[in-house]
Amino acid sequence: MKTHSILLLLTGLLTCATSVWATPVEIDLLGRSWYRSSTNITTWSKTSTQIVYRPNTENTEALAYFANQSSPVTLDIGEKLTLSFDYTITGAVNNRASSLRMGLFNSGEATRVSGNFSSAAGADDYTGYFITTNPGATGETGTALRARTDGSSTSYLLGGGASSVPGVVLDSSASTKVTLNASYSGFLEIARISATEVRITYSFGGESVVWTDSVYNYTSFDTIGVNFSKVSSADSTTLTINRLTLEVTAIPEPATVALLGGLGSFLLAVACGRRRQR
DSSP states (O other), X not given: OOHHHHHHHHHHHHHHHHHHHTOEEEEEGGGSOEEEBTTTEEEEEEOSSOEEEEXXXXXXXXXXXXXXXXXXXXXXXXXXXXXXXXXXXXXXXXXXXXXXXXXXEEOTTSOOOOSXXXXXXXXXXXXXXXXXXXXXXXXXXXXXXXXXXXXXSOSSSSOSSTTOOOSEEEEEEEOXXXXXXXXXXXXXXXXXXXXXOEEEEEESSSOOEEEEEOSSOOOEEOEEEEEEOOSOTTOOOEEEEEEEEEEEEOOOOHHHHHHHHHHHHHHHHHHHHHHHHO
């Protein structure tokens, strides 16, 4: 094999190795079947391109599944799951603590929510991570990362009113300031960095924050949840979600990496040896 052919083969192998490491699988969550609070949401309209969500007051939420209960998306070390979304609030922006919430959860062995619900969703034993914000905050405050723990005190997936948010606060250092009729892009990224830790990066469109969780270390997910509330039923506050996607970025098996790396090193050594012989 000529030297230039070896180098071309080596380049192809290295390109292949790079693509294997970072090729995400994207799931469009707008195309999923959603279940929602049927009595507490004034307007709910879902198409393939957007969700229009106008709550009555509080205790309103919606959820969808992106994996089978028996085979959730489970992160190995080095893998990550990224929820990305674009949203706009119109009508009015309410100054209400934790009134916008979004997260990723695992239904585990719980009885799954399988239809619209009149009050609480019945998601008592779902676990996972979610982010909350006060979109009407006068300053860049009010955004937090929370863990929904097993046996949380509410059967709402993301909680009821402002005073009944489930789970525990992990971090509240992010900054978000939402302006009426403006479009924002947010995300919740969960990466497994060791056998005992996950690294969570999140933003509601303002400052992004990185947090490492070694207490709960949730690594399996099959559910997306959204919760939106407002102060008064007279308010015209409406949430429009224009993009809602989930990306799973996997890594290759260790044996694959070793094979590509070893073969690449061998070919490089052969190429160098041939150059020296000239």
